[in-house]
Amino acid sequence: MKTRNKLINGAAFINGEEFIGKKTFDVVNPATGEAIVSVADLGLKDIERAINSAEEAWPSWRTTPIAERSAILKRWHDLMIKHTDEIAEIMTVESGKPLEESKIEVTYGASFVSWFAEESYRTYGDQIPSPTADKQIVVLRQPVGVCAAITPWNFPLAMVTRKVAPALAAGCTVVLKPASQTPLTAIAVAHLALAAGLPKGVFNVVTGKDAEGIGKLLATNDKIRKISFTGSTAVGKTLMQHAASTVKKISLELGGNAPFIVFDDADIEAAVKGAIAAKFRNAGQTCVAVNRFLVQEGVYDQFAERITEAVNQLKVGNGLEKGVKVGPVINQKGLEKVENHVKDAIEKGASVLTGGKHKNALFFEPTVLGDIPLEAKIAKEETFGPVVSLFRFKTEDEAVALANSTEYGLAAYFYSDNVKRCWRVAQALEAGMVGINEGAISTAVAPFGGIKESGIGREGSKYGIDEYMEIKYLCFGL
Ligand code: NAP
Numbered sequence: 001m002k003t004r005n006k007l008i009n010g011a012a013f014i015n016g017e018e019f020i021g022k023k024t025f026d027v028v029n030p031a032t033g034e035a036i037v038s039v040a041d042l043g044l045k046d047i048e049r050a051i052n053s054a055e056e057a058w059p060s061w062r063t064t065p066i067a068e069r070s071a072i073l074k075r076w077h078d079l080m081i082k083h084t085d086e087i088a089e090i091m092t093v094e095s096g097k098p099l100e101e102s103k104i105e106v107t108y109g110a111s112f113v114s115w116f117a118e119e120s121y122r123t124y125g126d127q128i129p130s131p132t133a134d135k136q137i138v139v140l141r142q143p144v145g146v147c148a149a150i151t152p153w154n155f156p157l158a159m160v161t162r163k164v165a166p167a168l169a170a171g172c173t174v175v176l177k178p179a180s181q182t183p184l185t186a187i188a189v190a191h192l193a194l195a196a197g198l199p200k201g202v203f204n205v206v207t208g209k210d211a212e213g214i215g216k217l218l219a220t221n222d223k224i225r226k227i228s229f230t231g232s233t234a235v236g237k238t239l240m241q242h243a244a245s246t247v248k249k250i251s252l253e254l255g256g257n258a259p260f261i262v263f264d265d266a267d268i269e270a271a272v273k274g275a276i277a278a279k280f281r282n283a284g285q286t287c288v289a290v291n292r293f294l295v296q297e298g299v300y301d302q303f304a305e306r307i308t309e310a311v312n313q314l315k316v317g318n319g320l321e322k323g324v325k326v327g328p329v330i331n332q333k334g335l336e337k338v339e340n341h342v343k344d345a346i347e348k349g350a351s352v353l354t355g356g357k358h359k360n361a362l363f364f365e366p367t368v369l370g371d372i373p374l375e376a377k378i379a380k381e382e383t384f385g386p387v388v389s390l391f392r393f394k395t396e397d398e399a400v401a402l403a404n405s406t407e408y409g410l411a412a413y414f415y416s417d418n419v420k421r422c423w424r425v426a427q428a429l430e431a432g433m434v435g436i437n438e439g440a441i442s443t444a445v446a447p448f449g450g451i452k453e454s455g456i457g458r459e460g461s462k463y464g465i466d467e468y469m470e471i472k473y474l475c476f477g478l
Helices: 044-063 066-082 084-095 099-122 158-170 184-195 211-220 233-244 268-284 300-312 332-347 396-404 419-428 464-468
Strands: 012-014 017-019 024-028 035-040 126-128 135-143 146-150 173-177 203-205 224-230 249-253 258-262 290-296 351-354 358-360 367-370 387-393 411-415 433-436 469-477
Touching (some): 012 184, 044 146, 044 173, 044 211, 099 464, 146 158, 158 173, 158 224, 158 464, 173 211, 184 203, 211 224, 211 233, 224 233, 224 464, 258 268, 258 396, 290 300, 300 351, 300 367, 300 387, 332 387, 387 396, 411 419
Parallel strands (some): 258 411, 367 387, 411 433
Antiparallel strands (some): 024 035, 126 135
C-alpha cells in the first residue's frame, strides 16, 4: 500500500529495537484485499528474547519513582492524541472500521493511558489494627512482575492500552502479542511509548502467525507472572489451562451474547438510538455488541419498524470513505459465520425485514431479522456481524430468563421508563455490565469485564490496576 503514514511499520519491537527476522506475513486491508505491509513472523526463540528483555527491564522499572512513570505515561497519551490521524488511518486499513470510529478509538484507547497515569499514584496499601499489642500489621501492594498480553483485532488500540497502561502504571513490564490481522496499531504506539521516554525492554511487541505456539509459551513461561487475554472464549479456556502449570495470575476478557431488552414502557426512539450504537459499532464485531433484541409484544411492531428504518440509513463501504458507518467484516471466516447464522434463522422461520445478503467481498448488508425462533443459532452463539435479531416476549420474568439463558455474561442492555423495574431487572441480569436506557457503556473510568464464560477480572477504572498488583502482608513483632 502506498502511504505517507510514517507510523506504519512491520517490525516487531523487542528491547526498544525493531526486529524483522527471516520470515514475514502480510497484513491485509479487509475492505480492499490489498496488502498493507509485511510484518515479522517471529519464532519462539525471538519471543523468549522479548520475555528476557522484559525481565531484565523489570527491576529498574518497578523502582522508578511513580512521578516519573506517570509522567512518561502522560507523554505517551499526548503523543497518541497528537498522532490521531495516522493511528486512525492504520486502524481503518488493518481492521476495516470506519475512520470516524477509529478516531474515537484513539481518544478512547489513549484515555486508559492518562487514567492509569493518575491511578499509579493511588496504589495504596493498608494498615490493619492488630488484635494484640505485640504486633503491627501492614499491607503493601506491589507490581506482579513481567506480564504477557494477547489482544484481538476488533479494537487494535483500546485492547492494547487497557492492558499495557495499568501494567506499566503498576510497575510491571510487558510482552504484548497483538492479533496478526491488526498488529500495526500496536507496533505504532510502542514506538510512541519509546518516544515518550519509556525505557527499552519495558514494553515489547511480538508478532507472529503461530498464535497457538506463542500463546502457549507466554502462558507457561515461568518468568511471566501474569497473563491477560482478550479474545474468544475457546482460546481463553486453553490459555487458562496452560497458565495453571505455573499458577499465573490471569485476566480474561472473552466472548459475549448480549441481550437488549425493550419493555412496553420504554422510550422507543431512545431505544432505537441506543440499539444502533450498541449493535453497529465495528460492523457488529464488538464483544459488547447486542446479539439478541428481546422486545415486549406491545411495542414489538413499532420497534421493528423504527429500527429497520434506522438500519436502512447506514452507509456501507470502505471505512476511509466519508459517511461510511458500516465497514467489512474482518475475514472470510467471519463472513461465513454471519451468512450461516442468517440462513439458519431464516430456515427456522425468521422473517427478513431488511438486508439478509452478502453484498460483495467482505461486506454484508446491514440486516434486520424478525420473529426469530429460540432454536436458531443466532439465539445462542455470538454472530459478530451487522445483524439485528428480534425476539418477542410477553412478561418481565420471561425477558430476564431469556436474557440469562446463555453461558456468557459480558454486557446486557435494557430500556424502560419504570424506575422500579429498572432496579429489579438491573439486579437480575447475569452480566458484568448493564446499560440501562443507554447503548454506549464503555469508558476508561468504569470497570469493564464479564461473568460466567465471558471472563475473569476487570479492565479500566480504579479496579483495573489490581490485576497487575500483588498484595503483601507484613507482620511486625514489637
Ligand atoms: P481469538 O481468535 O481468540 O484471537 C484473539 C487473540 O488470540 C489474537 O491475538 C490471536 O492471534 C490469539 N490466538 C488465537 N488462537 C490462539 C491460541 N490457540 N492460543 C493463544 N492465542 C491465540 O479472537 P478474535 O476472533 O480475534 O476476537 C474476537 C473475540 O474476542 C470475540 O469472541 C469477542 O467477543 C472477544 N472480545 C472480547 C472482549 C472483551 O473485553 N470481553 C473485547 C474484544 C473482543 P492471531 O490473531 O495471530 O490468530
